[in-house]
Amino acid sequence: MYTEKVMDHFMNPRNVGEIENADGIGEVGNAKCGDIMKMYLKIENDVIVNVKFKTFGCGSAIASSSIATEMIMGKTIYEALQLTNKAVVEALNGLPAQKMHCSVLAEQAIKSALLDYANKKNIDLKGLEDFNPHADHHDHDDEAPE
Numbered sequence: 001m002y003t004e005k006v007m008d009h010f011m012n013p014r015n016v017g018e019i020e021n022a023d024g025i026g027e028v029g030n031a032k033c034g035d036i037m038k039m040y041l042k043i044e045n046d047v048i049v050n051v052k053f054k055t056f057g058c059g060s061a062i063a064s065s066s067i068a069t070e071m072i073m074g075k076t077i078y079e080a081l082q083l084t085n086k087a088v089v090e091a092l093n094g095l096p097a098q099k100m101h102c103s104v105l106a107e108q109a110i111k112s113a114l115l116d117y118a119n120k121k122n123i124d125l126k127g128l129e130d131f132n133p134h135a136d137h138h139d140h141d142d143e144a145p146e
């Protein structure tokens with residue numbers, strides 16, 4: 001059911017933890033499953049020089065956040081902003097359909113942390129104007145009915 005890549009990142013998650021004095025912190029949750037993800041970014045000259053995460057959630061959420069941290073490390077905030085949950089799923093070589101929302105959490109946690117940074121620095125991050133990490137997302141067509 002899970003790819004080797006998912007199992008690898010679930011069993012040995014990369015970049016777990018917190019960053020003291022992080023420049024951007026994002027926290028998102030999924031109301032349905034109750035899982036929570038926190039993302040910490042250290043940013044210098046708009047480049048992500050360090051990233052750590054804490055996920056209180058399922059294995060797919062842990063694997064998604066782990067691989068997502070690898071994907072944005074060393075990237076500019078503008079590049080990180082482009083990271084989609086689809087790209088996360090591709091990097092994991094796939095997730096079961098009912099686990100797609102776990103990858104959405106990773107995308108949102110990063111966006112939420114970027115937004116936090118942008119707000120502190122007064123940067124206008126294009127594409128984030130309408131992003132509300134605490135909005136109730138109804139676009140979970142990919143979830144199995146409960």
Ligand code: FES
Pocket residue numbers: 030033034035057058059060061099101102105
């Ligand atoms: Fe909710 Fe995975 S089951 S994040």
